[in-house]
Amino acid sequence: PRFWALCLGDVRWLRNQVVAPLTEELVFRACMLPMLVPCAGPGPAVLACPLFFGVAHFHHVIEQLRF
Numbered sequence: 288p289r290f291w292a293l294c295l296g297d298v299r300w301l302r303n304q305v306v307a308p309l310t311e312e313l314v315f316r317a318c319m320l321p322m323l324v325p326c327a328g329p330g331p332a333v334l335a336c337p338l339f340f341g342v343a344h345f346h347h348v349i350e351q352l353r354f
Contacts, residue, residue, distance in 0.1 A: 315340045 294300045315336060323332035 311340070315343075 319336055
């Protein structure tokens with residue numbers, strides 16, 4: 288319990304563990320799906336959304352390979 292209390296007091300931890308994932312879900316689910324569904328239909332849009340999410344985070348793989 289003390290560990291969680293320390294984490295909740297750390298602004299960087301809150302940003303990385305709470306705000307960033309919620310923001311990513313909002314952007315990649317709530318904002319992208321309404322744009323993809325009219326173009327591709329509901330099924331393909333639901334399957335394509337995680338692909339876009341992966342491509343948007345591919346730079347992390349490149350960073351890991353460099354170091």
